[in-house]
Structures are given as C-alpha cells and as structure tokens.
Amino acid sequence: MIGFLQHLIDALALGSIYALTALGIGLLFGILRLINFAHGDLITVGAYALIVPAADVTARLMIGSWTPAAVVVAISMIVVVAALLTDAAVFRPLRTASPPTLMIASFAVSYIIQNGILMFYGARPKAVDFWSGANVQITIGALRVPLLQLITLAVTLVLMAALTVFLRRTPQGVQMRAAAEDFRMAQYLGVRGNVVIGLAFAISGVLAAAVSMLYITQSGSLTFQMGVPLALFAFVAVVIGGMGSLAGAVAGGFLLGFIVTMLQAYLPPDLRAFRDAFAFAFVILVLLVRPSGLLPSRTTVERV
C-alpha cells in the first residue's frame, strides 16, 4: 500500500509538470486553433535566460542568482517577450492560415529557437545550481514527498485557477473566450483580435516561464532540446483532456503523468524501455472511448 501511495506521489510530481505545460499549449489552441510545438522551446528559452549568455563550457548564473521574486519577474518577462516575438514574426502573418499550416509554422519556430540557442550557448549541456534549497525531501512515515513537487503542484493549481478566473471574470478574459468561440464575429463586435491573441501568447509565455524555473530546479541541467519532450507529452495531454479545454489540459497532464509513472513502476524490466509506447497506446485507447477527450470544450465540439 505504501508502495502504491509513493507511486501516486511520484505520478502527481510528473503530472503537475505535464499539466502546467499542457495549460500553455491548451490555451493557445483554444483561442487560435494553434498547436504550438514551439511552446517547449519557450521553456528552453526561460531556462537559458537564467545563465550568462556565453558558449563557455561551465555555465554561470546571471538572472538565476537574483532573489527569487526578481528571478520570477525577469524570467517571465523574457519568455513573454519571446512568445510575443514568435507571434509578431510568424503567427500574425499567418492569422488566416489553416490549423495544419500554423502547426508546421510552430515546428519552424521551434527549429529556429533550438538552433539559435545552439549558436549562442553551444551544444554541450549546461549545469546550474539553481534553487537547490527547494530540492529537499519531506518524509511522512515511510512516504517520501519532494518539497519541489508540492511547489510544482501548488503553482499548477494556482495558475490554472487564476487563468480560469481571468477568462470568466475580466473583460479581457471574456473577449478572449469570445474570440475563441468565433473570431470573426468577435471582431465585428469590437474585440481587437490581435490584442486578444497577443495577450494569449503573453499568458502562455508566463506559463512556460513557470515550467522553466520548476524544471531547472529539479534537473539542474540545460540543453537546447530540453523543451521538446515536454511539449510532445503536454500536447498529448491536451488531446486526452479535450482540445481547447483548460481544465481538460490539466486533467490530461495529470492522467499522462499517472500512466507513465505507473507503467515505469509496474512494467516488467524488459518492457520498461518501451514505457512511452505503452503510454501512447493507452492514450489511443482513451481516445477510442472518448474521441473528443475527457473534458471536451464546448466550442470544439460545436466546430466538429
């Protein structure tokens, strides 16, 4: 029983990182029908922003050595600017393009960001001692609860709640939801499309920045491709949860974390290497039972 509870805690740990990433991808999909694979690379940008920009083998913290509040503000601002730049340079000219075109464009953005980092910082993974104080364990009886996981979980839930309140209670949020429902009609009614979309990109930037900081505290390692698997898993989480639904994206993230952790824990050793294949097979199963995801968004269903 203790074993299963421990696995459950491990699953929450992984799930919260996926959920937080999925929230960023889900938000842009909801508003723009953009599957933004470059979201993972925004996480990478946030991580690299912590260190002195140099190709030196040994990384030195720059922004990362400031006080935590200053780090959070600075990294969020940098990633928000990066997200807005991707919108201004690539997605805005493609505003009327079809979702597949947008997705391909996001791959291009991803590729450009990765190669940009490769050029400025070099290919060798970097190591940083970032917020190691948060990297401790709390033991409750025989259970091991990493403090960082509690923080990640709390950040995920707070950001999701804040985003939900923003979308439901503020004029900008209402406009954003209106744009998500029918972009053209919203424009006719006086919603400024580019402002709403810019805001969505900015919020996705804040979410990516949060993942950057939590992820780096956990791993202490940077590499130019670090965001890619996160974005891939988070995208799958969005699909499981129901495209376009924020609560769905978070639920999908936790479910995926649960599936991956349980497979890692209970698969026989020979099969463990194929963990991800099993996880994705399970995802297919979920989609066969519920084709529009666990918590489908009303607007998506209507469009289909």
Added chain:
Amino acid sequence: MKKASMFTLACGALALGTAPQARAEDGITIGMAVAMSGWMEAYDGEAYKMAQLWVDRQNAKGGLLGKPIKVISGDTKTDRVEGAKVGQDIVKQGANLLLVSADYDYGAPAALQAQKAGIVSVFMGASDPKAGVVGVGPLSFTANNAGQLEGAVMADWGMKKKGVKKGYMLIDETIEYNKSVCAGYNWQIKANKGTLVGQDTFKGLDPTVSSQITRLNDAIAKDGVDHVMLCSTNPGAASSLRQLRAAGITLPIFSATAMDGTYWLNSVPGLKDFYLPSQALAKDDPRPAVNEISAAFEKKFGKPPTTQYAYPIYAFLDMWAKATTDAKTADAKPVVDILNKMKDEPTVLGPRSFTPKLHVQTAEPMFVMSYADGKETPVEEWKITDTIPDAVLYRLKSSE
C-alpha cells in the same frame, strides 16, 4: 530537354565516381571529416584540435616518411548525409588517413567512404566496438575504448577496492553507449561473484526520475544495495544524479567516462562518493607527457581540453605514425597489418592493442577518478584482468 540534361548529369556523376583517385604523392595527407557545427561540435571539436596539434608537432619533428603532413578538413555539420559527402570529397583529394566524428552513428558514413576507397579511417572517440571491423570494415579503427570496458573497470575496482558487493544499475535509454557501459558492468560484477540486485531505466530528458528513486529506495531497504551504477550521459546523468542525492541516497555512485570533467558539477552541489573511469586528465595528470600535451594544447588554442575525449586521438595518431614508419609507406594494407599486431604498444596514454578483429581498446588500464569538494581527482590506475567476451562487446542476447 529535361530528360537530356538529366542524362548528361548522370553521365557526369558517373564520370566523377569512376575518376582515378588523385593521390597526393608529394606528401602525407590526413583528412578530417568532423562536425565543426551542430551539436556534435561540442564532442568533436577538442579531438579535432588535438589532431591538429599532433600534426604540428609531428611536422616539427620532420613529418612522416620524410615528408610534411598536410591536413584537409571538412565540416560534416552533425549530419550523416553530409558526413558521407564530406568523407567522399576528402577521400578523393587523396587522404592517407581519414579522421571521422567521435560517434559510431555520425562517423560511420564518412568512414565507409574511406573503407570503399581502401583508406584507413579512425573514429576520434567512438566507444562502440562496431566502430571498426564489424561496422565499417577491416581498415577502420576507433581511437577510444569500448564503453563496456568503462563499466567493467568500475565493477572490478569497486568490488576489489571499495568492497562493494551488491549493485544496482540505472540505465539511461537515450543512447546505445549507456547500455554498453552497463553491459560491461553487469558482466564484470557477475564474473567477480557479486550480485546485481536490480536495474531500472529512464530517459535523459525525463522531467523526473522519482519513480526510479522509489524502486531504488526499495532495493536499498530490502536487499541491501551498496552502490549504484549510473549508465548515462549529460544532461540525463547530471539531472538524475542531482535527484538521487536530493532524495537522500548517499550510496557510492559509479558512472562512465562520458561524465568526465567538472563542467557539470553545478548541477549537484556538494557531490561526493562519485567515481568514474578516465584515460587522461586535462589538469594534473600523473604522467608528465600528458601534462606537456595539455600545456601545448592550451598554448595553441587558448584553453585546456574540457574532458578526456580530446586525448585518445593523439595516442592513435602516434600508433599510426609508427606503423607507417615501420611499413615505409602510408598505404592502407601494410599499415593496418602492423597496427593489427600491436600489443600493449606504449603510447602517451599507456599501452594500447589492436587485433585483426578488434579495432577498439577493450583492456587498457584506466584511471578511476573521484569527485569531492567540486574537484575531480585520480584515485588510482586500474586494469581489468578478465577478457571481455564478444557477446558482451556486441551486446548479444546471450550475454544478459
């Protein structure tokens, strides 16, 4: 019209392909088809510089066979197709020896071009025994040791000097090298009558290894695991090590040469009781000759090598030069015949051997390095006494 031009193009390509090779008769040429850009650059770059340093020093001593050594190099851009093109191009320009990328997958396309043209090729740092006779052909070598040897050295040294008996393997499935290291470790610990209590896998970019830590904790509590073998490369290695130590696992952790160097230590503040095998130290190597090379490297390029991977090519080039001098020609066959007979040939890095079947080091002594106080220091030199079987080197199912 289009058809006609395609035909002309095809004829042209054919003509190029069959053109007699223009060998540079007036000197010895070393070709280098290496990644000078893209992510492999971080791994090829220093060995490439070391090879340039070797050429400088050899030329200062009068070159080879009384002729100066010329270098032709090309950028493979961390791309396998580009590697084949660059390799072919350099081979056509008449190289006598072709240096290729430090990885089997990325170096093989260029090495195959050399093999086809009957030219000796060498991987600057590949640890896969396939980087040689089996994967490329009888004229291909790797300057490095097999990954399996690194795992075997740690198991052997750990059991005989640290007194550990019960191991646990954590294998990063990202690249084959990691699996090779653990295959060697697994074989040696069993050969020494130790116990492999358990094993687990992860992927280098997994956001967390908490579920692996849970299983390991269980094995420590129930079965008395007394050390962990971490078969991984960065970023996965540093990241998992950080998480293992943060989870309060203080057991000795062994790893492989890929973690050599101190550039990643920021990830694991206060790291101790961590050991790995290495061929050379960029700083304060116990051997003056190695330090002298490091100093020359620093003088020429502004900073010393970051890891030991810069060094193996130097030792190989010394061996190749000796074989060429003894054969009195740089032609592949006589040179390879002599290289194949080299047994415990003294080099700046210690004794090195080749056989007609194995063009990778599988028994060389290695330094066991210890990490503490933010430093990497040599503990002692260690040589395994058993011969690693082919089934382990090629990771055949029967060896598991």
